[in-house]
Amino acid sequence: MAGRQQDRAAPPGRPQRRPVVALYERMVEAIRAGTYPPGSTLPTEPRLAAELGVSRPALREALILLQEDGVINVRRGVGRTVSHHPPPRGFEFLKPLEVLLGEGRQVVTVPVARTREEPTDFSTQHLVLPAGGEVRFWESVIEVGGLPACLTQEWAADETLAELLPEAAEAFDGPAARTSSMLRLLLDAGRGLPLTGSSTIVATTLGRQRGAQLGRPAETPGVLVTQVIRLDRTPLLAAKHMLPPGAPALPVWQAR
Structure with a gap:
């Protein structure tokens, strides 16, 4: 996957971009593209952070959001796995x-x-x-x-x-x-x-x-x-x- 895209500094008064949200979207797209197929086990945090070119704290936050949305599962002794049936991205998500x-x-x-x-x-x-x-x-x-x-x-x-x-x-x-x-x-x-x-x-x-x-x-x-x-x-x-x-x-x- 491509490295992290650097956001331009926002002028004073403009809302700051949220790296965690962008990272969440990148991981969802990677799952849908088959980089991390359903049922597969995600790499360890250090390796995944290196693959994505992001910090571990930001990655950890994105992983929590993915778990809450049912995109990934966490199993003791196994780690984080991609759900066999990820929730479809429908009208509840902002999409054109x-x-x-x-x-x-x-x-x-x-x-x-x-x-x-x-x-x-x-x-x-x-x-x-x-x-x-x-x-x-x-x-x-x-x-x-x-x-x-x-x-x-x-x-x-x-x-x-x-x-x-x-x-x-x-x-x-x-x-x-x-x-x-x-x-x-x-x-x-x-x-x-x-x-x-x-x-x-x-x-x-x-x-x-x-x-x-x-x-x-x-x-x-x-x-x-x-x-x-x-x-x-x-x-x-x-x-x-x-x-x-x-x-x-x-x-x-x-x-x-």
């Missing part, structure tokens, strides 16, 4: 919709709108917006296997992004904006930062405009997912995701 919907499938993000607009009731409710300012608005259709599977509408405040996560603001104005959702670019830019999300899921109908964009009649039932992404307690992004019948399932893993 095109990634969640496209597991093993061909996915294309088709831009419908990339613009700025006056604040709406929705964006004003969920974002911190400057008085009289505009909000960045993206609309995209996510196609899975050549068929429309999700209509995504996303809003973000440029001033908040420029202050807390300028890497995302730069990405939003870059070439990747034509082929990615706002959420995907935000998560890539904020890797290692304490990003959290909250969502509500309701049953509804597509309506005339959304139905036309998804190629369905207006009265077609659908699932509307409302999502807000925060850095610490500050909202960075608000989104609505409309999924019509036949869209791939959003897996949610639960434990007691």
Whole structure:
């Protein structure tokens, strides 16, 4: 595996990246890639820390999180082993919709709108917006296997992004904006930062405009997912995701 990636020093007032979170993600990806296959015993702490290029205290914290989430097990006399059935990474984890919907499938993000607009009731409710300012608005259709599977509408405040996560603001104005959702670019830019999300899921109908964009009649039932992404307690992004019948399932893993 590659050595530890060094984070740039954060300017005063900006949240610090969390190395343990990034290390957790690296280990989960290594497990899914087969570097540490299900049922295998992990190397000892000193060897694993050397392989990953991290300190043992940081590694120990990441291992505790992996154990709590059921990714690894600890057995006396055996050590740490990778679970035979690691919990799937579904909607309970912050992942772009095109990634969640496209597991093993061909996915294309088709831009419908990339613009700025006056604040709406929705964006004003969920974002911190400057008085009289505009909000960045993206609309995209996510196609899975050549068929429309999700209509995504996303809003973000440029001033908040420029202050807390300028890497995302730069990405939003870059070439990747034509082929990615706002959420995907935000998560890539904020890797290692304490990003959290909250969502509500309701049953509804597509309506005339959304139905036309998804190629369905207006009265077609659908699932509307409302999502807000925060850095610490500050909202960075608000989104609505409309999924019509036949869209791939959003897996949610639960434990007691």
